[in-house]
Amino acid sequence: MSDFFKVLENRNSVRKYSDRPLPEDLCRKLVEAGLRAPTAVNKQELHFTVVKNDDPVQAEIQNDLNPDAQTSFFYNAPVTIYISGNESFKWTAVDAGIAVENIHLAAEALGLGSVILGCMKDVLNGEKKEEYARKLDFPEGYGYQIAIAAGYAEATKEQHSFDFEKNVTMF
Numbered sequence: 001m002s003d004f005f006k007v008l009e010n011r012n013s014v015r016k017y018s019d020r021p022l023p024e025d026l027c028r029k030l031v032e033a034g035l036r037a038p039t040a041v042n043k044q045e046l047h048f049t050v051v052k053n054d055d056p057v058q059a060e061i062q063n064d065l066n067p068d069a070q071t072s073f074f075y076n077a078p079v080t081i082y083i084s085g086n087e088s089f090k091w092t093a094v095d096a097g098i099a100v101e102n103i104h105l106a107a108e109a110l111g112l113g114s115v116i117l118g119c120m121k122d123v124l125n126g127e128k129k130e131e132y133a134r135k136l137d138f139p140e141g142y143g144y145q146i147a148i149a150a151g152y153a154e155a156t157k158e159q160h161s162f163d164f165e166k167n168v169t170m171f
């Protein structure tokens, strides 16, 4: 079996990370995986913002999500990559989804863990939308689409099961 199928079969969402920082070259590789993703009509109107876990904006988002939360919505992963995109292009959400999955699979291939994060959508698109867009360096006209936290996994789990018969039609 090719390495690619091993990556597919081994990947899962990681929700526990070691304190070990993510080296910059690996971080760049993750972002490059996002940049290599296909985009509709090759628009490439996505922006990737890499934020370290100790950046104050992380604490602000955590607090706006739930000031009483006992656990980190970022699972204390050393970096979170925010993907923003052109809000007036009809394929932006799909493009961002493809890019974030590229990053997720690249993390697995690099021996890292990652988890896609949609939970901050309402906070980043809510009343502080412009403030967060500025703090996260989103280009003009771009809005948050999805994020992904990554680092060295401290715990992994079984991949989810699936039901081929129920979810697939083959004529």
Ligand SMILES: Cc1cc2nc3c(=O)[nH]c(=O)nc-3n(C[C@H](O)[C@H](O)[C@H](O)COP(=O)(O)O)c2cc1C
Residues within 6 Å of the ligand: 011, 012, 013, 014, 015, 115, 116, 117, 118, 119, 120, 146, 158, 159, 160
């Ligand atoms: C669009 C999207 C948003 C997600 N948002 C979150 C999130 O905010 N927090 C989280 O812990 N996991 C999030 N996940 C991860 C899913 O919960 C996870 O993929 C699912 O439970 C299946 O587990 P697996 O990836 O380990 O197979 C998200 C996944 C997707 C595709």
